[in-house]
Amino acid sequence: MSEPFDIRSGETRHVRTLFISDVHLGSKAAKTDFLLDFLRLYEADTIVLVGDIVDGWRLKRSWYWPQGCNDVVQKLLRKARKGTRIIYIPGNHDEFLRDFPGTHFGGIEVKDRIIHEAADGKRYLVLHGDEFDVVVRNARLLAYLGDWAYDTAIAINVLLSAVRRRLGMPYWSFSAWAKLQVKHAVNFIGEFQKVVVEEARRAEVDGVICGHIHHAVIANMDGIDYINTGDWVESCTAVVEHYDGAFELIEWGDMQGLEPEPKMLPKPAAIRPVSEPVVIAAESRMA
Numbered sequence: 001m002s003e004p005f006d007i008r009s010g011e012t013r014h015v016r017t018l019f020i021s022d023v024h025l026g027s028k029a030a031k032t033d034f035l036l037d038f039l040r041l042y043e044a045d046t047i048v049l050v051g052d053i054v055d056g057w058r059l060k061r062s063w064y065w066p067q068g069c070n071d072v073v074q075k076l077l078r079k080a081r082k083g084t085r086i087i088y089i090p091g092n093h094d095e096f097l098r099d100f101p102g103t104h105f106g107g108i109e110v111k112d113r114i115i116h117e118a119a120d121g122k123r124y125l126v127l128h129g130d131e132f133d134v135v136v137r138n139a140r141l142l143a144y145l146g147d148w149a150y151d152t153a154i155a156i157n158v159l160l161s162a163v164r165r166r167l168g169m170p171y172w173s174f175s176a177w178a179k180l181q182v183k184h185a186v187n188f189i190g191e192f193q194k195v196v197v198e199e200a201r202r203a204e205v206d207g208v209i210c211g212h213i214h215h216a217v218i219a220n221m222d223g224i225d226y227i228n229t230g231d232w233v234e235s236c237t238a239v240v241e242h243y244d245g246a247f248e249l250i251e252w253g254d255m256q257g258l259e260p261e262p263k264m265l266p267k268p269a270a271i272r273p274v275s276e277p278v279v280i281a282a283e284s285r286m287a
C-alpha cells in the first residue's frame, strides 16, 4: 500500500504503465485538480486511458468545459509529445471515438481493446467494460440459457449501443443505475466482475483491466487477475504497473484527504464470500 503523500514534497514517480478511466471530462463531477496533481507526480512509459475520459453525452446536453478539463487534455498531450505512449480505449460515454479505431490524434492512439503485456510476461486484456451491461442485467437468465445466449447478448448490446448513438439517445450509466438499485448494487458489481473475468478466461490471458463501474479493485478471482481502475468523479483512483510487472492501486483521493462521499456501493470483499479477493502486493508478485 502507498503511504499518505504530499504532492508538494514529491519527486516524480516513474512507472512502466499507468491506467486511468472514467474521468468524465465535461461533467461537473470530474475532479480535474486531483487528476492534474496526480499526472504531475507520475511519469509512465505508457498511459492507457480505459474509457469514459470525455463525457460526450453530458457535453451533448449542455456544454461544460472549464479550464481544468483543458489542463488535463494539455497535460496528456504534452506527455505524448515528450515520449509517453498514450493509448485511448473509448468507453460508452466517449463512444464517438469508437468510429475511429486505429487513428491517432496529437500522438494518442485510439484502440478498441488491447492485450497489455506486463514486464513479467503476464498478459492482460484491457477494455472499458460496457459491452457486458446487457449480460450483467440479465445474468440469471443468461446463465440458464447458456453460451449461445451469452454471446448473442453481447453482440446485441454492441449493436444497440451503436444504434442508440446514431439516434442520439442518452447514454446508459452502469454506476448511476446500480446506485438507484442500492439493494442489488452489490450483486451487479459481483456479476460484472464475474462476466469480465470469464471474458479474460476465454481470451486466454492472465488478467483483465477495465473501468466502467467506478469501483477500483485489484483482486485475483478464480485464477484471473481482475483489475478495475475506478474513476475520477468520486474516488480518484488509478492503477500503475511497476517495472517488475507488479500492479498497484493508487487511491489518490484518500491520500489527498478527499472527503469520501457516502458510498452506496459496498466493498467487493462483502459481495464475493465464495472466493475472497486477494490483494496482489508488489512483494508477493515477485516471489
Ligand SMILES: [Mn+2]
Residues within 6 Å of the ligand: 051, 052, 091, 092, 093, 128, 130, 211, 212, 213
Ligand atoms: Mn462506462
